[in-house]
Amino acid sequence: MWNGKKDLLSMDQLSREEIEAILHYAGRLESLSGKGSKLGICKGEILITAFFEPSTRTRISFETAMHTLGGDVQNFSESGSSMEKGETKEDTIRTLEQYCDTLVIRDGEPGSVARYASMVNIPVINGGDGVNEHPTQALYDMYTMWKSFGRLTNLKIAIIGGLKYYRPSNSLVTGLGKFEGNSIIGICPKGLELSDKFRNSSYSEMPIDMAKLNETLEKIKPDVVYVTRLKKEYMPSGEDPGKYFYKIDASTMRILPGHCIVLHPLPRTSEMSTEIDPDPRVVMFKQVRHSLQVRMAVLALFSGHEDGLKQI
Amino acid sequence: MWNGKKDLLSMDQLSREEIEAILHYAGRLESLSGKGSKLGICKGEILITAFFEPSTRTRISFETAMHTLGGDVQNFSESGSSMEKGETKEDTIRTLEQYCDTLVIRDGEPGSVARYASMVNIPVINGGDGVNEHPTQALYDMYTMWKSFGRLTNLKIAIIGGLKYYRPSNSLVTGLGKFEGNSIIGICPKGLELSDKFRNSSYSEMPIDMAKLNETLEKIKPDVVYVTRLKKEYMPSGEDPGKYFYKIDASTMRILPGHCIVLHPLPRTSEMSTEIDPDPRVVMFKQVRHSLQVRMAVLALFSGHEDGLKQI
């Protein structure tokens, strides 16, 4: 129980103060740990990651986080499990509860992780529930911005892509909306706008022909560009694909301000050229690195180790 | 070597005293450990789980058990292994032997785990060998009964389902038969009776039309109802499926005595309604929890830590 919360299910449930507490905890872990020094904060505890959808970063960073906190990790995946004999996800989750101290769950169905959390007595972290939310993603996106700018207020953030079906942007808009003075601008193809339920007063939207992305960014002069994955399956057939296709490349980088950082939650496909990876403003692998400290902080806090750092 | 036994292959190999020793060891572990306190009994040891058939509980509970005992765990599965290049299971097992201190093996072929055990010098635990045995399942089933009744004698246990092809009931009938005064009643569709080799003097059988399950249970007044999974593939076509189909639901619970507990080794499919899950007599997730302590005890004893608890 952290501030009366058993689970981390959405950004909406966190106050600004709680987000700051998580990011500060992460910051102290980052300064303490390095990769090689194992902390004993979760010694003797077991994390199970139960992923019903593919993952690279979320699963492995939670595993590294738990190992670095001194705990052990086990993976559950459908393949090779009793779900092949017809066991439901509900019975599976209630079984896993018996074997661990904390669960990280990813599932394709929006709201499912909250439902699983209500069935068990241990902390559940939402590792992504369909097109709904991915709160720890937003937390480390915000940590990366905080490390770059020293603040999470009064920033101009451009979020680019097909926002309608993309959970990291849902969580990020919600989280950034809790800090004053931010201007969050969704730049998306018409028809793929952010869902109404995730909008707030800091958010505005520019549904555009994506072929005009560069000139749009040139006008906005953002502090942060947040690129999301191009999901080609959402481009309707029979329409000009140029309306949906977008790519951040060297031409985009020439337009962006010198202080602007470019984030991507990864995986990327064609929407971000590898030619820009050497540009110091492109910080997506730093962002990956930050997922570790932020998820360590989330695990430590939600498993009851608010005072964990005092022991060190 | 525990009492001269290298491996745990069947319930038949265990005496009543040995079963009691395992359950008492589990009981002491349960009182000591809780989920969060890691024990050092198997510190520095490595368990490999080699599963050639699907599993949720068996694999993950052995992993949690080894982690809680202070050891490390590695998984082997066929997928992604050199078995894709034509390596035999025998060469695979002899290879894994070189990398661990204890092996838990599940295989579809009856008797195969005993054969693998004979090939290696380290302890091998049978995690289920086809339609033959699943001894650690029976041990934690019995642990659950022992925790409920304070004894494993003079109990009336109804085992329900298609017993012919179900390994947990084979092991359970064998184990309970070693304790005096028990009346084990197999309730099964005609044609799916318990195999002769697993019968003993405590066992009797009522092959029935499964549509009459409730009235049969009403007459028996069991202390324990042990529900097994309905395997639809064993219902012969061209016959009335009602003879094979069975379901424990609220109507069954109304019939059962107030002190009767209902167990299920899981996974369940349609044979047990989720509507009865809140009934305190339905203890299958407690049973899951007990799999942890019992498998810790098995690992500790068979890897030579009979005195492990004295160190604590």
Next chain:
Amino acid sequence: MWNGKKDLLSMDQLSREEIEAILHYAGRLESLSGKGSKLGICKGEILITAFFEPSTRTRISFETAMHTLGGDVQNFSESGSSMEKGETKEDTIRTLEQYCDTLVIRDGEPGSVARYASMVNIPVINGGDGVNEHPTQALYDMYTMWKSFGRLTNLKIAIIGGLKYYRPSNSLVTGLGKFEGNSIIGICPKGLELSDKFRNSSYSEMPIDMAKLNETLEKIKPDVVYVTRLKKEYMPSGEDPGKYFYKIDASTMRILPGHCIVLHPLPRTSEMSTEIDPDPRVVMFKQVRHSLQVRMAVLALFSGHEDGLKQI
């Protein structure tokens, strides 16, 4: 950095002195550790194994090695990862870098592991790169010879099989070529000769009709027979398969000298009869066991613990 080397990519990069240092480190670990005693040399460190091709021994022995050295391990495999969403191997490797201290990578493309290593700042161990190299395999093959003969010089080694497409022999010929007085004889079907780039002055070759394998070995009187896997897919259709097919069996063992040892990197298929497994000259499972100590030594040295054994 060990002797200025970040990564272990090929046998060619190692001097004779460095090979000896690895084998001596392995020898000291073997005398110290046993299976059950966990060493703290890599305490707090995390190894990720990223295998894009099947493996049993390489992956699991590296895992056991890291656990025995006191570190933690995580697996990456394509299945269930974001590569299913289109992420490239390059982005995957750069992501994994953020979560671990050392990477072991296997990939089907020759030279790929060196390319991945150049992209990251942590040590990368080549766990096999297509038909190119498998340096840690050669190191434990050599360790096994060294343990049997007390030397790696003045040995006559017959390497049998379709050498053209087999990476362990590439690495082994390269490694043995660095020690004086060795006579390495490749015995292979015509058309499957060792690639030119892996030949050295110690190496000679006898492309033969493989049906004459026994009489060829009888003439050679080798100290070591190194059997490689028969890859049936390389037997051209329309030709006599006897030219390509070979099998080491009891008849071969009768021909070989009493002091000759028989190695196989495994997995084996039909090229080596299980009937010869009990012959004490057949040491392939000892070889498997040695993979553990040698990979412990490689991990310890390449992750900067050259002095690790002094702490004990």
